[in-house]
Amino acid sequence: MSTSSQKRLAEDIAGFAADPYGHALYCYPWGEGPLLGLSGPRRWQTEVLREIGDHLSNPDTRFTPLRIAVASGHGPGKSTLIGMIAKWGLDTCPDTRIVVTANTENQLQTKTSPEITKWHNLSLTRGWFRSSVTSISSTLAGRDRSWRLDLIPWSSHSPESFAGLHNQGRRIILAFDESSNIDDKIWEVAEGALTDEKTEIIWLAFGNPTRNAGRFKGCFGTHRNLWRTRHIDSRTVEGTNKEYLDELVKTYGEDSDIVKVRVRGLFPLASSLQFIGSELVQAARERQIVESAILPSDPVIFGLDHARFGDDSTVLAIRQGRDARSRPWSVWNGANSMEIAGEVAAEASRWNPDAIFVDAGGPNAGGVIDRLRQLLGNDAPVHEINFGSKGREATWNGEVRARTANKRAEMYTNLRAWLERGLIPDHERLAGDLTSLEYSYNADNAILLERKEHLRARGVPSSDWSDALALTFAEHVEPRDLPSYLDPDNFRREKPYDRYAELDRPYERA
Numbered sequence: 001m002s003t004s005s006q007k008r009l010a011e012d013i014a015g016f017a018a019d020p021y022g023h024a025l026y027c028y029p030w031g032e033g034p035l036l037g038l039s040g041p042r043r044w045q046t047e048v049l050r051e052i053g054d055h056l057s058n059p060d061t062r063f064t065p066l067r068i069a070v071a072s073g074h075g076p077g078k079s080t081l082i083g084m085i086a087k088w089g090l091d092t093c094p095d096t097r098i099v100v101t102a103n104t105e106n107q108l109q110t111k112t113s114p115e116i117t118k119w120h121n122l123s124l125t126r127g128w129f130r131s132s133v134t135s136i137s138s139t140l141a142g143r144d145r146s147w148r149l150d151l152i153p154w155s156s157h158s159p160e161s162f163a164g165l166h167n168q169g170r171r172i173i174l175a176f177d178e179s180s181n182i183d184d185k186i187w188e189v190a191e192g193a194l195t196d197e198k199t200e201i202i203w204l205a206f207g208n209p210t211r212n213a214g215r216f217k218g219c220f221g222t223h224r225n226l227w228r229t230r231h232i233d234s235r236t237v238e239g240t241n242k243e244y245l246d247e248l249v250k251t252y253g254e255d256s257d258i259v260k261v262r263v264r265g266l267f268p269l270a271s272s273l274q275f276i277g278s279e280l281v282q283a284a285r286e287r288q289i290v291e292s293a294i295l296p297s298d299p300v301i302f303g304l305d306h307a308r309f310g311d312d313s314t315v316l317a318i319r320q321g322r323d324a325r326s327r328p329w330s331v332w333n334g335a336n337s338m339e340i341a342g343e344v345a346a347e348a349s350r351w352n353p354d355a356i357f358v359d360a361g362g363p364n365a366g367g368v369i370d371r372l373r374q375l376l377g378n379d380a381p382v383h384e385i386n387f388g389s390k391g392r393e394a395t396w397n398g399e400v401r402a403r404t405a406n407k408r409a410e411m412y413t414n415l416r417a418w419l420e421r422g423l424i425p426d427h428e429r430l431a432g433d434l435t436s437l438e439y440s441y442n443a444d445n446a447i448l449l450e451r452k453e454h455l456r457a458r459g460v461p462s463s464d465w466s467d468a469l470a471l472t473f474a475e476h477v478e479p480r481d482l483p484s485y486l487d488p489d490n491f492r493r494e495k496p497y498d499r500y501a502e503l504d505r506p507y508e509r510a
Contacts, residue, residue, distance in 0.1 A: 009124060009125070012026065013026075013027070013091050013092060013124075013125060014092065016088065016091075016092050017056075017092040017093060018053055018056035018057045018062075019053045019057075020049040020052050020053055020084070020085060020088040020089075021041070021046055021049035021050050021053060022053075023087075023088040023091065023092060024040065024041055024049060024084050024088065025040055026124075027087065027088075027091070027123045027124050027125065028119070028122050028123060028124075029122065033122075034118075034122065035122070041081070041084065042076070042077055042237060042238055042239065043237075043238065044070075044076065044230065044232055044237060045077060045080070045081045045084070047230075048068060048070070048081060048085075048230075049081075049084070049085070049088075051068065051228065052066065052068075052085070052202060056200060062200065063197065063198050063199060063200065063201075064201075065194045065201040065202075065203060066201065066202045066203070066228070067203045067205070067219070067226055067227045067228065068202070068203070068204050068205070068227070068228050068229075068230075069179070069205040069206075069216070069219035069220065069227045069228070069229045069230070070204075070205070070206045070207075070229070070230045070232060071207065071208070071209040071216075071220065071229070071230070071231050071232070071265045071266070071267070072206070072207075072208065072230075072231070072232035072233075072234060072237075072265040073208070073232065073233060073234030073235070073240075073245070073261070073262050073263040073264055073265045074208070074234050074240070074241075074244075074245065074262045074263065074457070074458055075234055075237075075240045075241060076232050076234050076237040076240060077237070077239070078177065078206040078207070079111055079112050079115035079116075079177055079206075080115055080119070081206070082100065082112065082115070082116065082175045082177060082204060082206065083115045083116040083117075083118060083119035083120070084119055085173065085175070085202070085204065086098050086100065086116055086119075086136075086149055086173065086175065087116075087119050087120055087123055087125075089149075089171060089173045089202070090128075090129060090136065090138075090147070090148075090149060091123075091125050091128065093170060093171040093200070094143075094147060094170070095143065095146045095147045095167065095170045095171075096147060096167070096170060096171040096172075096173065097146075097147075097148065097165065097167040097170070097171070097172050097173075098148070098149035098150070098172075098173040098174075098175070099149075099150050099152055099165055099173075099174050099175070100112060100116065100149065100150070100151045100152070100175040100177065101151070101152050101153065101154050101175075101176060101177070101182065101186070102153075102176070102177040102178050102182075103177070103178035103179070103180065103181035103182055103207070104153075104178075104181070105153035107177065107178055108151055108153055108177070109133065109151075111177070111459065112151065112177045113133055113134070113151050116136070116149070116151070117131055117133075117136075120136055127139070130144070133151075134150065134151050134152075135148055135149060135150050135151065136148065136149040137149075154182060154183065154186045165190070165192070165193035166192075166193065166195075166196050167196060167199060168196040168197065168198065168199050169196075169198050169199060170199060170200070171199065171200040171201075171202075172193055172196070172199060172200070172201045172202070173202045173203075173204070174190055174193060174201075174202070174203045174204070175203075175204040175206075176203075176204065176205045176206065176207070176216075177206055177207065178206070178207040178208065179205040179206060179207040179215075179216040180207050180208060180209055180210040180211045180214065180216045180217070181207075181210065181211065181214075182215075182216070184214055184215050187215040190203070205219055205227075208261050208262065208265075209231075209260075209261055209265060209266060209267040209268070210261055210268070210272065210273055210274075211267075211268075211272055212267045212268055212269065217267055220267070231264070231265040231266060232265045233263065233264045233265055234262075234263055234264075234265070235263060241457070244454075244457050245262075245263050247454075248262055248263055248454065249263060251448075251451065251454075252440045252442070252448060253440075253442060253443060256440040256441065256442070256448075257269055257273055257440045257441075258273065258438060258439075258440040258450060258454075259440075261273060262454075262458065273438040273439065273440070274435060274437075274438060275412065275416065275437045275438060275439040275449060276412075276415075276416050276419065276434045276435055276437060277435070278431075278435050280416075280419050280420065281419065281424070281431050281434045281435055282431070283419075284419045284422050284423060284424045285424055285425075285426045285427075285431060286426070287421075287422075287423050289323065289325065289326065289423055293321075293322055294320060294321050294322060294323045294326075295321055295479075296480065297479040297480045297481070298320045298321030298322075298479065298480070299320070299321075299353075299354035299355065299477040299478065299479060299480055300318065300319075300320045300327075300351055300352065300353045300354055300480075301318070301319050301320070301353060301354060301355050301356075301357065301472040301477055302316060302317070302318055302344070302347070302348070302351075302353045302355070302356040302357065302380075302472070303316070303317040303318075303319070303357050303467075303468045303469060303470065303471030303472040303474070304316050304317075304340075304344060304356065304357070304358045304359065304368070304468065304471065305317075305359045305362075305464050305465075305467040305468040305471060306340070306358065306359050306361075306362030306364065306365045306368055307332075307333075307362060307464065312462045312464055313331050313332065313333050313462075313464045313465075314331070314332040314333075314335060314340055314464070315329065315330070315331050315332075315464045315465050315467070315468035316329055316330040316331075316344055316347065316468060317329050317465075317468035317469040317471070317472055318347070318351060318353070318472075319469070319472040322418070322421055322422050322423060323422075323423050324422060324423060324424050324425070324469060324472070325423045325424055325425050325426075326423075327351055329425060329465075329468070330343060330344075330347060336364070337364040337367035337368045337371060338367070338371060340368050341367075341368045341371035341372045341375060342371075342375070344356070344368075344372060345372060345375040345376055348376055348380045352380070353380050354380075354381075354477050354478070354480060355380070355381055355383060355475070355477045356372065356376075356380055356381065356382045356383065357383050357385050357471040357472065357474040357475070358372070358382060358383065358384060358385065358471070359385055359387060359467065359471060360384035360385055360386050361386065361387055361388070365384075369382055369384055383474065383475065385407060385411075385471060385474045385475075386407060387406065387407050387408035387411075387467075388406050388407065388408070389406060389407045390406065390407070391403075391404030391405055391406045391407050391408075391409050391410040391446065391447075392404065392410055393410075394409075394410045394411075394413035394414045394417075394447075395413065395414055395417040402446075402447055403444065403445065403446040403447065404446055404447045405442045405444070405446040405447060405448040406448070407474070408449055408470070409439075409446070409447045409448055409449045410473075411470040411471065411473045411474055412437070412449055412466075412470050412473075413447055414473040415466075415469060415470045415473050418473065419434075424469070427465070429461075429465050430465040430466060430469070432461070433461070433463040433464070433465045433466035433467075434466045434469075436455065436460045436461075436463065437449060437450055437455070437463060437466065438450045452467075
């Protein structure tokens, strides 16, 4: 681009200092390439961009902090809007400082950061800034530290990275992506950035409303006078996957917590949709094996979850009583039915399981089951388990029983109770599977778990590892033969013992 063209571009961009919507229309190649068929931001995105413009255009509000909170269902383009606002913020005000964080470091690196980078690379001004995974900074000499965007993971143990965000007389943008699960301490520290005078300050808090407590919920409740809020039903947003959203509604019900959070953008009734708590899983990972707690009579049980799709894994979990760690698990990717059956049979000859429970829902599960039965005969009973079949009552917490909507919910509910004393492999993928699963209740108030397809649709890997462990709770399995010294049959008397023999029984006298 020639010098005169660069100057004209800079003059045009400067005209959008208080007009992020105009900047978005001008700066990106709408209708072309990745934006083919699109003429501009979505309706709700346009509303937010114009709201920012109105705030900055008004001398009475320009230097008062603008806080915008958006609670939405799945897929309306929250990270996209953060990317557009961040690009506008950098382009139109020298020495703008932007800090972006998300609920997890993985979300920040794999979802938020790529979306911000995408819109930076699509823009006419991409040459003005240097982009990396964790930052976007000015290419002007000596301005890279003062004119920049930083993506910073948070820690409740060291929230100091969010302190000291000051930029008096310029512009500050603070963006929280998936805000529900950002610790309250981070919100408190971030508020320190709102104190600079004569400074344009914009704080964005976007996310699925997964928790009915915490600071994000407070934006819509106790602190609603400070925030401009929106609830967005994803079914009303152009470009969302309506078929997937309708399936959620049909599966869980319009008023279920999963639909409220993932579709309607409303906060749940339950304190969290997370079915198995992170602390419960972490304790099971760290719990030490006490040999006296593993009974020899506890049955050895195999749980085999067969891969459904190309990226999924086939996983074999092995559990004896409280111990699902001592015997190594097996994982296969891309193996065919015969290979899997052969290797499971080899593991069976090694560990002599009392039952093998196999998920019957996989595309080739029937082949695995038939081959296992052929190889093992009656030595190890192989059972087909249909995750969608009718559920029974299961242990929820100690002796408390809970109704379950189907077999999958029944198995996981028993697994959840077992984790309070069980031992699992110290494996990140298993922990992720266990803690990612969300739940709701059906019309009969029975526990209903999120389906694998719905996990995948919201960017969470298929729960192959946890499904394999859950399968070990599919049915009751009788204890193994007791050692002779524990078998009550070895202590039976040859003749029946009359405990009343020593009593004087006059009614028997002639």
